[in-house]
Amino acid sequence: MTDGETTTLDDEIVARARIHAREVRDEHELAIDLGAIEWAVSTRARRRAGACRWHADREVATIVLARRAYERYEWPAFAGIVRHELVHAWEFQQFGESGHGDRFRKRAAALEAPRYCETFVEPRYVLRCLEADCDWRAKRHRASKPVKTPDQYRCGACGGGYEVEHVASDRTWTTASGYGGAKAALGDDW
Template identity: 40%
Template sequence: MSSEPEEEVDTTYYAVGPEATVPEFLAVSKLYAREVVRHYGLTVDVSGLDWEVSKRAKRRAGAVKHRDGTPETVSLTWEFFQNCGWEATAETIRHELVHVHLLNEEGDGSHGARFEELAAELDTHVNCERFAEPKWWIRCASCGTALARYRRSKLVENTESYRCGSCGGSLRLSENRPRE
């Protein structure tokens, strides 16, 4: 990475609204990523990566797909962009670029100490806030632990067959109904 940058990259210059098409959104995302890479001296070849939109993801704002430690694809979540806007998405792009940089430099794509250090430098989050409402909640009757579920699973279908991982208590399923 380069020495201390003079100021941050202006995300508003690249801002795109929720009316953008997927190709427009990806084009702007790549332009913004190139500027972040240049500004912070990251070892990322933006053009060498595939860029895609996920319209299924509910628990992550973005992801880096890699094979054998080599970054291949940056995936950005459409619902996150639609719900949270460009500024939050730009932060996610910076987050994913830190992953790519660390995979290239150290072969480590985790959220470890080096990731946290670079995330702070690039003014990005380490973990993403919930941005989509789950379809179901699984709650422990004893300790109150709550687990969000977005898709049908064995746990959703057979809640009574499972126990709480925290205290061993029984679990209860409730459907998440939108507030009126």
């Protein structure tokens, strides 16, 4: 930094992530080219704490970290997210693709990285099976088609019907008209 410049929270996140990435690479002898990784911070992300995007044309991975997750988690948990995304970057660099399969699972375990990152905000909606012997639930952060028109979709486990709950208000619906009614009733509180 030069005189008069201040460090932002995003600068802090990227700096800590880069330092941690170097430590992980060196400690675990991870064959990853840190020079071919770009770092970014998302101020909009609400669900994913991190993401890794591969730009095959440039052979560069961009690791995007969520500012809200950094603010919500303690450093050890957030460092796990950085390691998780490093595994994706490593897979992209080595194999041109990445997922959460066996290869990812093994490398993530070696780096003590979580296989999946927990969400860091409460969902806006919860889908819940209506069958008595089924405990299927799904969380949604946006009003997707299954949220707006639950009568056109089925439970992900047993195939039964499900209801949608608007978490902030506890209102539930099972049809498209129920969704519209709940949204209209809540107005500005939607």
